[in-house]
Amino acid sequence: xxxxxxxxxxxxxxxxxxxxxxxxxxxxxxxxxxxxxxxxxxxxxxxxxxxxxxxxxxxxxxxxxxxxxxxxxxxxxxxxxxxxxxxxxxxxxxxxxxxxxxx
Amino acid sequence: xxxxxxxxxxxxxxxxxxxxxxxxxxxxxxxxxxxxxxxxxxxxxxxxxxxxxxxxxxxxxxxxxxxxxxxxxxxxxxxxxxxxxxxxxxxxxxxxxxxxxxx
DNA sequence: AAATCTTACGGGTGACGTAACGATC
DNA sequence: GATCGTTACGTCACCCGTAAGATTT
Numbered sequence: 001x002x003x004x005x006x007x008x009x010x011x012x013x014x015x016x017x018x019x020x021x022x023x024x025x026x027x028x029x030x031x032x033x034x035x036x037x038x039x040x041x042x043x044x045x046x047x048x049x050x051x052x053x054x055x056x057x058x059x060x061x062x063x064x065x066x067x068x069x070x071x072x073x074x075x076x077x078x079x080x081x082x083x084x085x086x087x088x089x090x091x092x093x094x095x096x097x098x099x100x101x102x103x
Numbered sequence: 104x105x106x107x108x109x110x111x112x113x114x115x116x117x118x119x120x121x122x123x124x125x126x127x128x129x130x131x132x133x134x135x136x137x138x139x140x141x142x143x144x145x146x147x148x149x150x151x152x153x154x155x156x157x158x159x160x161x162x163x164x165x166x167x168x169x170x171x172x173x174x175x176x177x178x179x180x181x182x183x184x185x186x187x188x189x190x191x192x193x194x195x196x197x198x199x200x201x202x203x204x205x206x
Numbered sequence: 207a208a209a210t211c212t213t214a215c216g217g218g219t220g221a222c223g224t225a226a227c228g229a230t231c
Numbered sequence: 232g233a234t235c236g237t238t239a240c241g242t243c244a245c246c247c248g249t250a251a252g253a254t255t256t
Contacts, residue, residue, distance in 0.1 A: 046188065077106060
């Protein structure tokens with residue numbers, strides 16, 4: 001298995017909600033599906049990201065570090081997509097806006 | 104559909120090889136599978152990333168921009184994983200190395 | 207016992223490989 | 232006609248939802 005953006009999207013939701021049920025709702029999936037993917041992620045990178053012991057979910061130190069990175073990565077993917085779209089629109093053959101786009 | 108790291112990994116391979124056959128070999132998949140995923144990516148973000156017209160594959164302007172970003176994103180995922188592993192190892196309960204890790 | 211996360215199990219989507227097709231030189 | 236990318240088609244993996252289980256309070 002390899003890490004996919006789905007894993008990051010799911011983990012970010014859990015990290016922000018600190019609750020599998022609410023995170024699952026937010027992702028429009030059910031709790032077991034979310035639990036499995038988080039577990040698969042942790043196994044894949046061989047790191048425990050969440051502490052489920054104390055009746056409440058909390059981030060481990062590694063989980064906090066990974067959360068910050070995951071969020072940044074997801075944002076960067078969005079920005080990369082938008083940038084490509086901008087360049088694409090700005091190209092000859094497409095809608096020529098008549099000026100250079102600042103990226 | 105949503106963009107996944109698989110799409111970025113595949114696209115980076117094609118962007119570097121500028122040849123679907125060689126890129127597919129490098130990815131240990133067959134050419135049609137690669138072609139489909141690249142097509143799916145282009146459709147998803149609504150951007151033509153590659154020019155297949157002139158007998159040789161070349162990057163469009165948008166493709167070049169997206170390639171740079173994709174590469175950086177993939178590297179960042181690797182670094183995020185490694186960082187989480189470092190923190191994890193450095194935590195109490197795991198193998199305690201006896202000093203603070205520099206991240 | 208109620209709430210919450212995990213494990214078991216069956217079904218459907220989609221990623222892949224093989225084969226056929228299209229296009230370019 | 233050889234090379235290379237795309238489309239068609241069947242198969243299999245895996246992601247998901249439902250149901251059952253484990254655990255904590």
